[in-house]
Amino acid sequence: MPLAASPLPATHQAPLTMAAANVSSPAVFVLLGFSARPSLEPVLFILVLGFYTVSLLGNGLIMLASCLDPHLHTPMYFFLANLSFLDISFTTSIVPQLLTNLWGPQKTISYGGCVVQFYVSHWLGATECVLLAVMSYDRYAAICKPLHYTVIMHPRLCLRLALGSWLGGLSTSLVGSTLTMLLPLCGRNRIDHFFCEMPLIMQLACVDTRPNELEMYVASFLFVVLPLGLILMSYGHIARAVWQIRSAAGRRKAFNTCSSHVAVVALFYGSIIFMYLQPAKSSSHEQGKFIALFYTVATPMLNPLIYTLRNKDVKQALRHVVFRECWGSSKTVGHS
Template sequence: SRRSMKTNNSQDGFVLLGFSDKPRLETILFVVILVFYILNVVGNMTIILVSCLDPKLHTPMYFFLTNLSFVDLCLTTCIAPQLLVTMGKKDKIMSYSGCVVQLYVSMGLGSTECIILAVMSYDRYAAVCRPLHYAVIMHHQLCLSLAATAWLSGLVTSLIQCSLTIQLPRCGHNQLDHICCEVPVLIKLACVDTTFNEAELFVASVVFLVVPVSLILVSYGYIAQAILRIKSATGRQKAFGTCSSHLVVVIIFYGTIIFMYLQPVKSKSKDQGKFVSLFYTVVTPLLNPLIYTLRNKDVKGALRKLVLGKSLESEKL
């Protein structure tokens, strides 16, 4: 019966195959993922710390960047350590509860990041295209409301999407040919018709991927027009450099997730799906601090002041 199938499902763990069929590649990836994770934690923690401690960075842009860094830090921590542990084990088993927690948390954080990136592009549009009205447009209350909307929408979509997925009976199937527990991969294990789940996933993907990325591209279209009107060649070059690097992150992040979530569940190439997931769970969370802030003069200045300030204080003591 369906009830007994669900009971069996909840007791079994999952075999997370990952790259176990390519031992040499798995060893290389273990080192790469470990290095990326450490840099990720250091980079995002630095941004959160500097943005909170330096009063000059208490602006809408850095408020959203702090949110983004916190999401990236939690997202990569939700995936990378578990992946490293599984890679280091021979049996590759991940507990059922561990998989469910990873499923809910990663889906919630990923959805939140999609909205935050769209909100950040609107903030950049207001700063570049409406500089005189920027303070009025991006007031404190609006910033809090936009951030709350991003977090709440991520939470709601995760609760709906993941709850529907874990209720699917698997009939003893527990081998995940993937690097982590994700909705499309778990839908594949179901031994019943999953048309409704796939349709629901498609609708959620359109809302959280296609709509935000469209808004981002429109915002950057207006920003590009505003930049072209800048008379100074140096100013134009600087603005284009900043915007193009932001767009690279957006394209990599949304492009890889769209590949994973917006094509039919059955059509995904196994190895492609694994590498694609590595990009938006391990690579992009590191690119965000590098591109958005560590190249930024304000952050560098704040970091220098923080480090030198502390060293000067210790010298005085």
């Protein structure tokens, strides 16, 4: 994702000779991660493993309920299932390698593993930005155009919006990550973070990276700033529509419909904005690692909790699915 790492330094490397530029890429990268604080690594290992397990279970259950319960076969839960699958994929692209590095003294990742990691994290991060904007449009249509909601959010449009989110994220990842992968590193392989990401690889380049940075900023505007603007615009219209609802029960129902999505958006964008408001110094960089840890590990775990705790339909569907699975298993065992 374009904005998932600390900002690049303002200085630029001068172009090197052709011989230097042709230096082959390193076989492995060293992920320094939290090695400056070794006493924290066992604690972080336990926390990350716990968060990752809860994230897999929570998002997996939401996907299962959205597929199996007919009451959840609506646009809102279709997009929620996409978000859950995206969160599982995003954390899985980062957490297993992070756990490996936290467990022992070995802090390396292969060149191929690093390339896959920053391609996938870039793809899924950009996809989530667009998908959250799509989900805000769905809430806008549900509250501001309730009589025409089923006509506006018909299944074909929902499929196109979801597919557009995934393909849009993939396109920016293919362009930005490929341009980054082509940069000569001249033997540099130490990454002061816990995962490989596009801006971090750019910092290792031994040539001028201004064209890559320009592409990154353009992609950031298209896939981060623009979706956030659309989200704010949607909720501006939603707030005005809710304000015009006369009954308190109606306003409460509309608020409950949107509150979960607002909380998820606040967590996702809040961590990014907070990280980028910090000055570029070493202490802020260390803080940035923990903020990145929060939105790569904690946020995907919190998303399903937010949706289940504030949504009666999801809670009922989960109880129904779990009861049916447990009851069906017990009947099978009893008859065998």
